[in-house]
Amino acid sequence: MNYYLKSTDDVLKEIKSQSTGLTSKESEERLLKNGKNKLKEAEKESLITRFFFQMKDPMTIILLCAATISGITAAYAHESFADVLIILAVVIINAILGVTQESKAEKAIEALQEMAAATSKVLRDGVIQSIKSEDLVVGDVILLEAGDAIPADARLLESASLKVEEAALTGESVPVNKKIEQLTLGKEKDIPLGDRKNMVYMGSVVVYGRGTAVITANGMDTEMGKIADALANAKEGRTPLQIKLAQLSKILTILVVGICVFIFGFSLLTAETINGEVALNTFMVAVSLAVAAIPEGLATVVTIVLSIGVTNMSKKNAVIRKLTAVETLGCAQIICSDKTGTLTQNKMTVVDHFGEKEDLLATAMALCSDAQLDETNNAVGEPTECALVNYATKLYLDKNKLIEQQPRIAEAPFDSVRKMMSTIHKTSEGIVQYTKGAPDEVLKCCTHALSQGKVVPLTNSIRNEILAKNKEMADKALRVLAAAYRNYDSVPNDVNPENLEKELVFIGLTGMIDPIRPEVVDAIAECKKAGIRPIMITGDHRDTAVAIATQLGIIQDAGEAITGSELNEISDEAFKTEIERYSVYARVQPEHKVRIVNAWRAKGMITAMTGDGVNDAPSIKSADIGIGMGITGTDVTKNVADMVLADDNFASIVSAVGEGRRIYDNIRKCIQFLLSSNLSEVLSIFVATILGFTILKPVHLLWINLITDCFPALALGVEKAENDIMERKPRSTKDGIFADRLGVDVLYQGIMVTIITLAAYFIGHYMEAGVWEIANSEDGMTMAFLTMSMAEIFHSFNLRSQRKSILHMKHHNIFLIAGMALSLILTTAVIYLPGVNTAFGFEHISVPEYLVALGLAFLIVPIVEVVKFLQRKFGRN
Numbered sequence: 043m044n045y046y047l048k049s050t051d052d053v054l055k056e057i058k059s060q061s062t063g064l065t066s067k068e069s070e071e072r073l074l075k076n077g078k079n080k081l082k083e084a085e086k087e088s089l090i091t092r093f094f095f096q097m098k099d100p101m102t103i104i105l106l107c108a109a110t111i112s113g114i115t116a117a118y119a120h121e122s123f124a125d126v127l128i129i130l131a132v133v134i135i136n137a138i139l140g141v142t143q144e145s146k147a148e149k150a151i152e153a154l155q156e157m158a159a160a161t162s163k164v165l166r167d168g169v170i171q172s173i174k175s176e177d178l179v180v181g182d183v184i185l186l187e188a189g190d191a192i193p194a195d196a197r198l199l200e201s202a203s204l205k206v207e208e209a210a211l212t213g214e215s216v217p218v219n220k221k222i223e224q225l226t227l228g229k230e231k232d233i234p235l236g237d238r239k240n241m242v243y244m245g246s247v248v249v250y251g252r253g254t255a256v257i258t259a260n261g262m263d264t265e266m267g268k269i270a271d272a273l274a275n276a277k278e279g280r281t282p283l284q285i286k287l288a289q290l291s292k293i294l295t296i297l298v299v300g301i302c303v304f305i306f307g308f309s310l311l312t313a314e315t316i317n318g319e320v321a322l323n324t325f326m327v328a329v330s331l332a333v334a335a336i337p338e339g340l341a342t343v344v345t346i347v348l349s350i351g352v353t354n355m356s357k358k359n360a361v362i363r364k365l366t367a368v369e370t371l372g373c374a375q376i377i378c379s380d381k382t383g384t385l386t387q388n389k390m391t392v393v394d395h396f397g398e399k400e401d402l403l404a405t406a407m408a409l410c411s412d413a414q415l416d417e418t419n420n421a422v423g424e425p426t427e428c429a430l431v432n433y434a435t436k437l438y439l440d441k442n443k444l445i446e447q448q449p450r451i452a453e454a455p456f457d458s459v460r461k462m463m464s465t466i467h468k469t470s471e472g473i474v475q476y477t478k479g480a481p482d483e484v485l486k487c488c489t490h491a492l493s494q495g496k497v498v499p500l501t502n503s504i505r506n507e508i509l510a511k512n513k514e515m516a517d518k519a520l521r522v523l524a525a526a527y528r529n530y531d532s533v534p535n536d537v538n539p540e541n542l543e544k545e546l547v548f549i550g551l552t553g554m555i556d557p558i559r560p561e562v563v564d565a566i567a568e569c570k571k572a573g574i575r576p577i578m579i580t581g582d583h584r585d586t587a588v589a590i591a592t593q594l595g596i597i598q599d600a601g602e603a604i605t606g607s608e609l610n611e612i613s614d615e616a617f618k619t620e621i622e623r624y625s626v627y628a629r630v631q632p633e634h635k636v637r638i639v640n641a642w643r644a645k646g647m648i649t650a651m652t653g654d655g656v657n658d659a660p661s662i663k664s665a666d667i668g669i670g671m672g673i674t675g676t677d678v679t680k681n682v683a684d685m686v687l688a689d690d691n692f693a694s695i696v697s698a699v700g701e702g703r704r705i706y707d708n709i710r711k712c713i714q715f716l717l718s719s720n721l722s723e724v725l726s727i728f729v730a731t732i733l734g735f736t737i738l739k740p741v742h743l744l745w746i747n748l749i750t751d752c753f754p755a756l757a758l759g760v761e762k763a764e765n766d767i768m769e770r771k772p773r774s775t776k777d778g779i780f781a782d783r784l785g786v787d788v789l790y791q792g793i794m795v796t797i798i799t800l801a802a803y804f805i806g807h808y809m810e811a812g813v814w815e816i817a818n819s820e821d822g823m824t825m826a827f828l829t830m831s832m833a834e835i836f837h838s839f840n841l842r843s844q845r846k847s848i849l850h851m852k853h854h855n856i857f858l859i860a861g862m863a864l865s866l867i868l869t870t871a872v873i874y875l876p877g878v879n880t881a882f883g884f885e886h887i888s889v890p891e892y893l894v895a896l897g898l899a900f901l902i903v904p905i906v907e908v909v910k911f912l913q914r915k916f917g918r919n
Contacts, residue, residue: 580627
């Protein structure tokens with residue numbers, strides 16, 4: 043309903059309420075009928091649904107296929123179901139980890155949402171009560187004052203200099219002056235939300251003055267509710283990591299099927315006779331290859347590495363809502379950030395002043411304002427006035443005490459035409475008036491000024507000095523206010539501005555600014571070193587934006603800045619071409635943010651976008667990585683974001699980017715380790731099958747994959763970041779999982795481990811039989827198992843860095859050392875423990891054989907070190 047086009051009496055009549063509010067009975071009935079005043083939450087999936095959703099992962103599907111094949115063959119051959127149980131255990135653990143981590147992230151988001159104000163002052167039964175905001179109903183009359191969050195959409199009934207900050211809905215950072223008169227339509231069919239001066243909306247904040255309003259819409263019927271409902275239906279795309287793992291799964295699936303079909307067909311064709319037993323044995327060989335080709339631990343390792351990364355990020359104030367969003371941060375190339383609160387402290391502060399009597403200047407500024415000190419001695423109210431009150435506090439001028447000494451007895455509120463405000467106070471020496479406002483306007487009302495401790499006429503020389511100082515402050519992007527005073531013998535009869543604001547004595551100027559966060563300067567520098575381009579987006583004027591961006595190191599000259607109005611003159615096609623020219627956007631509207639994101643993404647750049655208001659939600663949704671604000675952000679924004687900053691700090695984004703890069707590096711290390719290990723297993727089985735002997739059985743391969751491989755892989759997953767991780771350029775999104783020669787490394791390393799393992803088998807057979815020949819050998823199989831297991835363990839140390847020598851790593855990975863020790867102990871136990879070695883079909887090999895196997899396994903370290911040296915010396919290409 044267009045309540046802004048109706049009088050207050052008509053509105054109250056239509057919604058069956060009155061200026062004194064509802065009765066308790068009426069409110070209870072409406073609450074039962076229409077529901078609570080809160081945004082509809084997305085239906086949460088049950089734990090069972092989430093658990094089975096984890097099964098959709100391609101790697102998990104491959105594992106389930108392997109389990110099915112193993113189960114069928116085990117049942118047919120009346121063998122143990124150990125293989126099946128091990129695979130299913132891996133799948134279940136992986137799913138539980140995924141569900142647990144996503145639940146933790148949701149709880150963190152819920153905790154952040156509880157930071158919002160939860161109570162409102164309302165007239166019930168004609169009495170002011172404080173109730174839960176969610177219990178408000180249509181017809182309730184709410185009381186509003188500076189600092190209050192608007193709990194629902196409402197039509198104003200009273201307004202005393204009321205100003206409301208509606209940036210969450212309109213994107214306009216300047217507070218809106220509110221009035222109660224009904225609006226009228228002109229030529230337009232409707233009045234834009236930002237121009238509905240007699241309405242207040244959920245998600246807005248009162249920054250000045252007082253008022254009362256009757257609720258006209260609550261919950262999902264509010265303007266915020268409509269936006270939330272639209273966003274709830276938006277679809278989310280897949281992250282780069284999801285895409286890459288899906289590609290890897292596809293490759294592995296094709297590889298597994300292809301190799302199994304080939305070996306099965308080859309074995310049948312070369313068999314002397316074909317019967318059920320031969321076919322079963324041949325099929326078991328194919329299953330061995332399938333088990334060897336599938337890195338059973340990969341899905342689990344990736345999930346655990348991401349979980350650990352998410353936990354680390356949360357400790358650094360970055361709450362990740364989805365596991366796979368971590369990797370997206372690691373390849374971010376553009377970070378578009380709001381200025382206020384993210385790059386700056388979101389706290390206007392007086393940083394300069396002009397005038398002889400600073401105490402008088404601070405007193406005048408503090409008293410001629412409506413900001414108040416709370417119980418913690420912090421100013422509450424409109425940001426500019428809070429800065430003035432805090433300025434006085436720093437000079438040991440407590441506003442509460444000033445009010446006691448000089449109580450306000452009259453006032454002429456600020457308005458945008460006069461650009462001034464005046465208050466009249468009673469003092470022990472008489473009556474004094476303080477006026478503050480825009481320097482040009484205040485000076486027009488002044489006839490005298492303070493100079494050398496005396497009140498002197500305001501000469502042109504003094505006026506020019508004041509104006510010069512005003513320009514000097516303005517050139518520094520400071521917001522400048524002037525203060526003046528006037529003495530009276532008695533209280534003026536006429537307190538109209540025309541009567542009060544004349545014959546004033548100029549006191550001085552204050553210059554204030556929202557200071558930059560000191561840590562952000564280093565974060566911006568780190569961004570640039572890392573090949574990431576920071577972009578500042580703000581609703582402030584160009585001069586202020588340029589000054590702040592220059593201090594931060596985002597730009598070097600004003601030519602890199604553009605305003606929203608200038609952006610409107612550029613077509614989308616032209617903007618895509620020119621976008622690299624600009625790093626600062628001033629006086630922007632919400633739709634501009636979406637244009638900026640889309641233009642960068644059209645150039646193939648991974649783009650992050652921060653936001654706090656509901657109006658930011660579309661741009662956050664459009665970005666590759668949407669970042670919501672935990673302190674100032676609305677619930678809707680947090681819900682659509684991929685990451686929420688608990689401290690609203692840009693430096694936390696950069697820290698999260700570094701963590702994302704480390705995690706992706708470690709995932710690649712895990713993938714390289716597991717695939718090179720599995721490739722060696724596949725090649726060993728393949729060669730042995732072609733030559734006609736059994737080198738390893740399926741259960742041996744499962745043991746290696748789940749025990750010997752998983753421990754080192756997990757240890758690689760927690761490897762500390764390499765020193766140059768934030769000195770590299772962001773990787774391209776076009777790079778596949780095998781980019782940067784990872785595929786070549788996997789290939790040659792897998793071949794090397796295969797050669798070492800085959801050598802161990804033949805040496806073991808020779809040490810057992812005394813002859814070199816191709817034949818089945820229990821000693822050979824046992825030595826091959828030990829060599830392959832330990833070669834993969836030793837190889838994990840190689841992969842602490844893809845290119846650096848392990849001798850040059852400046853820190854130790856105690857988890858890798860512990861994993862090596864544990865894997866060695868367990869592998870040795872499998873070989874030597876009575877009963878266990880029999881179950882695995884191992885021979886009790888001698889100490890010399892054991893040492894030879896370990897020596898062969900260690901050869902992988904110097905081999906890879908030599909290759910790394912050559913790669914560093916002659917370049918990767």
